[in-house]
Amino acid sequence: MRGLRDRLKTHRLQGIILCCVKIVAPITCQYLCCLFCQFVVNNDQRVIDRSERNSFMRIKVLDDEVSFCRIEILGTTDALCNQIRWCLTRDLRTAAITSVDVIKNTSPFPSEYVAHRIGMMPLVATSLHAREGELRLKSDTPGHVCADELRGEHFQVVCKDAIVTSLPLATGIELVAHVGMGMGKDHEMHNHVAAARVERRTQGTCYEQPECWCDSTDFGEHCKLCNGIKRLAHQNETAHLIAFETIGAVRAIELFKRALRVTLAKCASLSVAISNGQIACET
Numbered sequence: 715m716r717g718l719r720d721r722l723k724t725h726r727l728q729g730i731i732l733c734c735v736k737i738v739a740p741i742t743c744q745y746l747c748c749l750f751c752q753f754v755v756n757n758d759q760r761v762i763d764r765s766e767r768n769s770f771m772r773i774k775v776l777d778d779e780v781s782f783c784r785i786e787i788l789g790t791t792d793a794l795c796n797q798i799r800w801c802l803t804r805d806l807r808t809a810a811i812t813s814v815d816v817i818k819n820t821s822p823f824p825s826e827y828v829a830h831r832i833g834m835m836p837l838v839a840t841s842l843h844a845r846e847g848e849l850r851l852k853s854d855t856p857g858h859v860c861a862d863e864l865r866g867e868h869f870q871v872v873c874k875d876a877i878v879t880s881l882p883l884a885t886g887i888e889l890v891a892h893v894g895m896g897m898g899k900d901h902e903m904h905n906h907v908a909a910a911r912v913e914r915r916t917q918g919t920c921y922e923q924p925e926c927w928c929d930s931t932d933f934g935e936h937c938k939l940c941n942g943i944k945r946l947a948h949q950n951e952t953a954h955l956i957a958f959e960t961i962g963a964v965r966a967i968e969l970f971k972r973a974l975r976v977t978l979a980k981c982a983s984l985s986v987a988i989s990n991g992q993i994a995c996e997t
């Protein structure tokens with residue numbers, strides 16, 4: 715009987731174990747499957763989210779002053795941001811004094827000096843479609859001759875109190891400055907943007923603190939090479955900061971919008987060239 719009871723106990727134990735296995739095993743398998751599926755789903759979700767994020771470029775204006783602006787761009791690449799920066803300094807059509815005819819100059823300063831000084835003065839167009847024009851200056855009043863005395867129909871100087879020359883008693887100056895449109899890539903006098911820069915930054919972190927992107931520095935460490943902090947990998951989305959200063963003729967954000975339009979037009983011409991089969995590869 716004892717042997718039978720033991721066998722029954724053993725059977726019962728085996729039965730319990732079997733039941734437990736029958737119940738626990740599927741749950742465990744299901745749990746592991748769920749974990750795996752969850753991981754896969756999460757992984758896919760992450761990929762989908764990332765691709766969706768990258769397909770929508772988002773632009774946020776962080777600083778909008780007359781002669782300075784800083785913009786955060788998300789969902790784009792270093793190359794495109796560099797193209798926009800390049801466009802800001804090289805591809806925007808801007809007015810400038812291209813030559814000066816000195817009719818009379820009895821001031822203490824040589825005509826070349828006066829012409830060079832006037833040539834560096836930034837202009838703003840007062841007529842919407844002005845492409846060229848003249849600014850005239852005529853003075854024999856002793857004292858400083860300021861830039862606001864340069865008068866023209868379609869253009870005016872931005873810094874009106876800039877000194878052109880000084881006139882002692884019984885001296886005078888008369889000149890005509892010729893204004894033309896051009897781009898920064900033609901000559902620097904047609905560039906209204908200074909100190910244009912692009913930075914790659916981790917979104918949400920303090921943009922005033924330098925950030926390190928050196929390969930040799932470990933994540934989370936302070937970099938001895940560039941003095942920045944190397945953020946943790948995949949901590950947040952990568953943003954691009956574009957910042958620049960201007961001479962104040964056109965509001966900085968307006969120049970940025972122009973740069974976006976020019977870049978878009980360039981991409982559109984590229985698209986047309988591709989679709990028309992105008993790109994030929996010579997072997």
Ligand SMILES: [Zn+2]
Pocket residue numbers: 925926927928931937938939940941942
């Ligand atoms: Zn570094």
